[in-house]
Amino acid sequence: MIDEFARNGSLLELYGGLLTEKQREILELYYIENWSLAEIAEYLKISRQGVYDILQRAIRQLNIFEEKLGLLRKNEQKIARYNNILMKMQELLGEDNYKLLLPYFEEIKNLFD
Amino acid sequence: MIDEFARNGSLLELYGGLLTEKQREILELYYIENWSLAEIAEYLKISRQGVYDILQRAIRQLNIFEEKLGLLRKNEQKIARYNNILMKMQELLGEDNYKLLLPYFEEIKNLFD
Numbered sequence: 536m537i538d539e540f541a542r543n544g545s546l547l548e549l550y551g552g553l554l555t556e557k558q559r560e561i562l563e564l565y566y567i568e569n570w571s572l573a574e575i576a577e578y579l580k581i582s583r584q585g586v587y588d589i590l591q592r593a594i595r596q597l598n599i600f601e602e603k604l605g606l607l608r609k610n611e612q613k614i615a616r617y618n619n620i621l622m623k624m625q626e627l628l629g630e631d632n633y634k635l636l637l638p639y640f641e642e643i644k645n646l647f648d
Numbered sequence: 649m650i651d652e653f654a655r656n657g658s659l660l661e662l663y664g665g666l667l668t669e670k671q672r673e674i675l676e677l678y679y680i681e682n683w684s685l686a687e688i689a690e691y692l693k694i695s696r697q698g699v700y701d702i703l704q705r706a707i708r709q710l711n712i713f714e715e716k717l718g719l720l721r722k723n724e725q726k727i728a729r730y731n732n733i734l735m736k737m738q739e740l741l742g743e744d745n746y747k748l749l750l751p752y753f754e755e756i757k758n759l760f761d
Contacts, residue, residue: 552716603665613759
């Protein structure tokens with residue numbers, strides 16, 4: 536289970552395209568650029584409360600998309616299944632051959648992100 | 649490039665959760681169960697034209713979701729990159745070792761669907 540901040544960032548990456556431009560901008564500043572609410576408020580010339588409200592509403596929407604499509608949940612399941620397959624291949628290959636292939640296995644793992 | 653019928657079926661699997669229940673039911677009957685428009689119309693007791701209109705509107709929406717999130721496009725890219733990595737591993741492993749791991753590679757490939 537990842538923490539809520541990281542989870543919201545992941546939801547933003549998955550479903551950000553479904554938000555309005557304004558919502559996406561604010562969430563990206565907050566979750567990716569790590570700006571504070573005050574900094575975003577000053578930059579966009581709206582109140583801190585205004586930023587907070589947009590953020591809360593957008594997070595609710597991202598969670599609704601996740602309830603409907605479950606992309607984050609499915610990704611986590613895929614990574615778990617992939618790690619499982621990796622372990623079986625490691626047993627079969629032995630340590631040396633497995634190490635030889637490790638860069639490729641890492642490349643494949645990145646495809647699940 | 650997959651044909652339009654198969655592509656719409658894939659879009660349905662990816663984004664069906666964002667459609668209304670009625671839209672999803674009709675699209676599943678058409679694209680997954682392969683019923684005709686006339687069969688769906690009779691089953692739901694609406695006109696054939698009504699079924700057609702719901703189908704067309706839902707397909708437009710699925711395409712808008714794909715424009716916004718690009719899950720199908722990204723999946724196709726991932727499969728292409730995975731096949732590429734597989735080829736490099738095949739060269740490195742030699743035919744016999746590669747064949748030994750083939751069931752696992754297939755299992756991994758299924759994770760991209």
